[in-house]
Amino acid sequence: MDDDFHVPVMVSEVLGFLKVKRGGVYVDCTVGGGGHARAILECGGTVIGLDRDPEAVSYAQARLSDYADRFEVHVARFSGVDRIAGEKAGAVDGVLMDLGVSSRMIDNSSRGFSYKRDGPLLMDMGGSEVTAFDIVNTKSESDLAFIFRRYGEERQSRRIARALAAARRKHPINSTRELAEIVEKTVGGPMPQKSKARIFQALRIYINDELNELERGLEGAVSILRPGGRLCVISYHSLEDRIVKQFLKKMENPCVCPPDLPLCMCGLKPVLKIVTLKPVRASEDEIRVNTRSRSALMRAAEKCEERLAS
DSSP states (O other): OOOOSOOOSSHHHHHHHHTOOTTOEEEESOOTTSHHHHHHHHTTOEEEEEESOHHHHHHHHHHTGGGTTTEEEEEOOGGGHHHHHGGGTTOEEEEEEEOSOOHHHHHOGGGOOOTTSOOBSOOOOSSOSOOHHHHHHHSOHHHHHHHHHHHHOOTTHHHHHHHHHHHHTTSOOOBHHHHHHHHHHHHOSSOHHHHHHHHHHHHHHHHHTHHHHHHHHHHHHHHHEEEEEEEEEEEOSHHHHHHHHHHHHHHHOOOOSOTTOSSOOSOOOOOEEEOOSSOBOOOHHHHHHOGGGGGOEEEEEEEOOOOOOO
16 A cells, blocks of 8 residues: 655654553544554554545555554544544543644645645535535635635735636636636736735635534543643644634633633633644754654643642
8 A cells, every 4th residue: 555645744852742551542533554553553552543535544544454443534624533432531641733734635736735736616625515616716815815715825815816706707716726727827926926825725614614623522532631631732824823822722721711810710720731832843853854844833732630629
């Protein structure tokens, strides 16, 4: 079986921050090609995997069939992590969330994720109710501008939305190549690739509801961890990392009392302890081998021990 589904990022760092041990139970929320899951299994852990892409689930199941006694995988989104954990909820030793889109999805032109490859305007990671074609051809100009600005942080969002609205009045925008060409002509300049990447990212995030799924997944992940269990999240752009950073800070310091109060009166106790003072980045050696790891940011936290009421 080919091994090019997805090269896992920061494997040794993941194993270290999750404190993987023989007999431990770990949930991989983005099993993809099974790279991280395999590393955990090789250390003697048990892995519960999930992925919203049925193709990824089938691939990982076949690739890791030698570990069938310690590996199970389900088609599910982040928001379903507590349901998938089942009876293991509250006893999980570690949860991994490797965000973004897999290289295999991007490289498959029929999925429509890449501005570099011509294909249908889809961008569905699995189970989405709309496609990129629907959004590009039916959303209002102002809605498109909002999507490009909010989820792609594209400065020329209004110009691009205006150009798309004008183009689709002539005929529907059907392909990734056509969309990419409209963006390139609109932004001009020597580096249109950045705008194309941001527009495609924005559409993908919106279509798959990625940011809301991330927030729900983080909450579910914390709920299934045992005291002392670890959460490890790898993100690839500022929108994701900002959500992760703010969530971990809130879980570490949930107090909502006015800052001038000498004592906490709200009774909210820390749920997590952050164990990465700064986001961990891939080494230069890894970046040379796997360029995708260049943008990776990893944050980790440990679930606090439960305190008995006095």
